[in-house]
Amino acid sequence: MSWQPPVADLLFCLRQLVPLAELARAPAFAELDLEGETPELVLAEAARFASEVIAPIGEAGDREGARFGDEGVRAATGYRQAYAQFVEAGWQGLAAPVEHGGQGLPEVLSGATHELWNAADLSFALCPMLTDAAIQALHVHGTPEQRALYLPRLVSGEWSGTMNLTEPQAGSDLSAIRSQAVPNGDHYLLRGQKIFITWGEHELAENIVHLVLARTPGAPEGVRGLSLFLAPRFLPDADGNCGAANDLRAVSIERKLGIHGSPTCVMSFGEQQGALAWRVGGEHQGLACMFTMMNLARLKVGIEGVGLAARATEQAFRYAQERVQGQRDGEPVAILRHPDVGRMLLDMRSTSEAMRALALVTAAQADLARAFPNTGEGAAAQARLDLLTPIVKGWCTETAVEVASLGIQVHGGMGYVEETGAARWWRDSRITPIYEGTTGIQAADLSGRKLRLDDGAAMFALLDEIGATAQALKGGAQAFAGVGAALADAVLHLRASTRLQLTRMRDGERDAALAVSVPFLLQAGWVASAWQMARALRKTAGGADPFSRAKHRSALHFLEQMLPRALALGARVRVPARSDPLPH
């Protein structure tokens, strides 16, 4: 059954919710016609590519999965061809720097296209997502030589990138990393084992550029002793021609709950003489360098949640329109007409739209921060990006799992059967609250770091803005007064939760803050996304076309039916944590 990508809503978000006008006047984006045809032209083609090239391979990816054999890792049927077309069409370079062959388009547009790739097939989309992250890290931290050699081929997609952090004993705790890089002339020799390396080996790209966290000899203990290294799968000459294989390989791939098409590799570096590697950025600066990739990647993982939730929603709607069960007024009806199915579908649709809006508005902050460096505006955007990144990552992914689960529920028993494909979105979504930092890590980042660093200033600034929107709704049309009041109330509660978390962190009750940090993050997620839906409600007020009417319905549903969750989460944050140890 063919999938219709949500181009209209993406364009609505870009044109009505994202500060595109501000971006368009930035010198970096001035030539790109962001307020004109560019978003529609790019998204229309991306939607076509996603639905006609990427989406059709997903089923084979899910069923066959990537395979590991004597020749190493082999992608599932169709992936190689689709990737070649992806490279040919130049999508990898969308947001990459112009000087390295990219198009220099803003991150917010990259986010919108990534939603489409993710919705088409997350397994496939992970490969270009990681390449994007590698491009970003090398662009910021690489030497001129490294940039000249690697970036053009990464930007074209001829070569792909990976992130190598995790080791068997070092998961969320990177301080336990043991991989070693020993200086050897102009390079290092790298040894160690990495696990959970997405697209760590494959035959889609000509070369794979691994970015690896490792320790140099004599480095300090903990994360302060980590440095970032670049180790290509094949050693390129000065012109970028691939030469001999480096001393690194995948030794196995994981069997997983979902994303079967994406090979999750155990990578072994330096089984023989040591893998040739080059340091990226300063010695012992590895974690900071890696975070250049990680912050972007966390936002993009949030957008994975958006893509999967939206895809699950679209499929559930389609099924509910066609599946006839039961009667109303003596006539057989499609299940969409039954009130509880309608409720599930509206939960799904409104939540997916709210996720999309929040993720894109956040992505636009990255662009504003980059476009207006050293200005108050740029600093404010950076502060909001820093604040919202863990929220987008944590809330969009946790919520995506719920939405995809509801998608199965709408299908009833048929949803539990793999043939309908409804289960795939849920299985694939389940990894997203885990990788690139679990929800717990995101929540610790939010309560323990982001709030503390500016004493809550960025959060309070956000709450002031949300409060203003709530007041505008309350004072506007009668029909919106109720949801305006609900949003105002939610703001009050989130403000109280924020103060409480700040106090706990300040007063040395770190454990108490962390114990409710996930409820706090989710509370912030529901409120921040409700803000976007409230803005959408105001933008479409009075519109009689089907899109405006549908958006209206979604926004009201979200504010009336979904936002109350924030209050319950706030109640969890309020309760003092118990200090006695967990009985076992």
Add this chain to the structure above:
Amino acid sequence: MAVLVIAEHDGEQLAAATRSAVAAAQLLGSEVDLLVAGHRVETLAAAAACIAGLRGVLSCDAPQLEHALAECHAPLVASLAGEYSHVFTAATTTGKNLLPRVAALLDRAQVSDLMAVVDAQTFVRPVYAGNALETVRVEETPVVASVRPTAFGAVGDDDPVAIRVVQLPDAPPAGSRFLKLEASPGERPELTTAGVVVSGGRGVGSAENFALIDQLADALGAAVGASRAAVDAGYVPNDYQVGQTGKVVAPSLYVAVGISGAIQHLAGMKDSKVIVAINKDPDAPIFQVADYGLVGDLFQIVPQLIAALEK
């Protein structure tokens, strides 16, 4: 004023669609003339004269009319159109190729694919692949319209009417030359004009299994179609595809085998007079449009159906 219908033929036989165009013309309440243009068309004109309810047949015989080249036929039709209130032809590929050129020569709009006649100036036609029906009114004379053959019955035969020979007007050189016609292989009727269509879907399972669809089509004298899913799966070539992006068919009988009935497929066949669905899933959407359904394994049902037809 009378109505002029342009006959379609292959040089030997009148196309069945012409009888439907005549049927539509007769609904206008005026007398109907039929134009038979071609080369060595005496026999054809005589056959045409037997079509029931005509006022007369116009016959034009010239070597340059041998093939249905619009460049040669359009000036002839345009030269005759002044005497008529309406100019109709069947919306076959021949009619679709010719009629707009005639309309342009007459400086008239054209109504394509007429499905119903409301009155002499008002017609119903499909837009958006039949997902909407437009009622349109034309005040010009003549009204130029192509007729969807499947929307009208076919007129039978009666006593012959008079045949009048008309002359081909002088026209500039055509600039086009017929080279050859590669007839569709096989004995099967052409998909878009067939009276019966049997289509297979993903449920058929493989290109080899499609032979079963062929056998059923042979038993029914039907054309063979397929859903997009079957085409995408490589069971049959692209030109078998019935649907919004493929061919739109409206036969008297449409048999959907192993087709779930995605909306795009329904758009291509829902105007069929009678629809039969054979599918193992009783909830497949195809059953919501089917007049008759058989629920079960198509590999059992289809052979039984072939046997029952041959009885």
Add this chain to the structure above:
Amino acid sequence: MKVLVAVKRVVDYSVRVRVRADGSGVETANVKMSMNPFDEIAVEEAVRWRESGQAEELTVLSAGPDACQETLRTALAMGADRGIHLRVPDPGGALEPLALAKLLAQQVAREPVDIVLLGKQAIDDDANQTGQMLAGLLGWPQGTFCSAIRFVGEGLEVVREVDGGLEHLALELPAVLTTDLRLNEPRYVKLPNIMKAKKKPIEVREAAELGVDIAPRVQIIQVAEPARRTAGVVLNDATELVARLREEAKVI
């Protein structure tokens, strides 16, 4: 050789169109729009001629509201050299085929070309008229519903998809051609080409000021949903089906 391709912006083929409740037409506000698929095939074919050197200039033209420029940009991103937008203000932006054919004929008179290539029909009004009308107005030979187009000597040989099979014609130039589905498979537009296309020129002219009668000739009285089919009966076996088809439906 110079080629003109006409393209139309239509509701995307994947959209399930909805008839407006007041019967005035179908809902097009905030609906996904794209280039008419047959026109996309026409652009693809002409771009291939351009790339192989058979065509030296490829112009694309679209008539309609301002949004048509997006469709022209897509054609430019596919490889056309320049665009012409004949602006028809919205609402009422739809042109009848005869009006468009006249505008195209006037454009050809202003800037002669060797081939005008169009889609065989637009998937919104499904008229299948413009190419044939244009050929009639210009007095040019026409090759409609082409599934193959070859340059032979000074002219063309085309293969046409007709009801009975494939018809081969030889055409002199200049000529009007229309495309059928099997002519080619349009390419995926490359992102860099989308960005480059923004720098290619689009000339905008007001259709009403071109001295051509584009007033509508056909009055649309109402647009309605087709009658919905209702589910029929599930039968017991093949024998019963054959009996019903013979005796009740009388279709075999």
